[in-house]
Ligand code: C2E
Ligand code: MG
Ligand code: MG
């Protein structure tokens with residue numbers, strides 16, 4: 001009886017795997033088409049000064065909606081990485097973000113970059129060319145990278161970062177605190193900003209979590225690296241973060257990711 005059960009489960013498991021594979025390759029084809037036909041859209045989430053609440057920048061977040069509904073970037077970014085589509089997708093995001101926010105005075109834009117893009121030896125030259133074609137001030141651009149970059153091709157990644165920093169582009173270490181990234185890595189790669197992951201922010205509500213967070217922020221500040229907190233959802237979290245020396249806030253409390261026109265409407269944006 002037990003044996004039968006086991007066998008049944010194995011069959012079901014294989015059937016699931018087939019379905020999963022089929023679903024993935026179908027998504028991959030749809031994604032390829034969506035990128036080619038510029039059907040990846042952007043939402044913008046406000047980044048505000050922790051002390052004054054003033055809009056400092058926005059993070060551009062990729063959005064994709066199929067006939068069956070929206071697909072999360074947590075799903076389609078890894079597919080794009082595996083299918084060799086991430087370079088096109090990433091440059092499309094960067095280009096659209098610059099077009100959208102170019103006229104917003106000195107508001108900065110943050111764009112997420114996959115470690116796969118960063119280890120491409122052409123990455124820095126491609127970004128440099130795009131910025132110059134669009135006459136966009138490199139100092140208004142921040143590229144957000146997760147620690148994955150510390151694992152794969154650190155040498156090529158370091159070169160890409162260094163040559164973009166040389167023209168004024170800024171770099172932020174994304175999702176700090178949810179993996180292996182160390183404070184040392186901030187220095188080694190020349191990051192200009194640290195973004196504290198939502199999981200650390202959520203832990204503020206217990207005493208130990210609040211201490212870890214405060215210590216992390218003071219370490220970064222001791223290295224002159226300003227900190228953005230992600231996933232700030234409550235006024236109580238915002239208060240602790242501010243008191244702990246956090247420089248910028250991002251999260252549903254301030255604003256969800258939204259269309260560019262909504263940023264213009266809800267936040268004071270002075271025209272260039
Ligand atoms: P991320 O860069 O860490 O972006 C922040 C994520 O947290 C976003 O999820 C945002 O919607 C969500 N978030 C912000 N505030 C809150 C909050 O207060 N509460 C909660 N529960 N969530 C909040 P999203 O848009 O689903 O993106 C997920 C991840 O996908 C991003 O994480 C980023 O790693 C990746 N991603 C998105 N767009 C791109 C892109 O254009 N290129 C690359 N390479 N990755 C991207
Ligand atoms: Mg990010
Ligand atoms: Mg993040």
Ligand code: MG
Nearest residue numbers: 174175197198
């Ligand atoms: Mg994240």
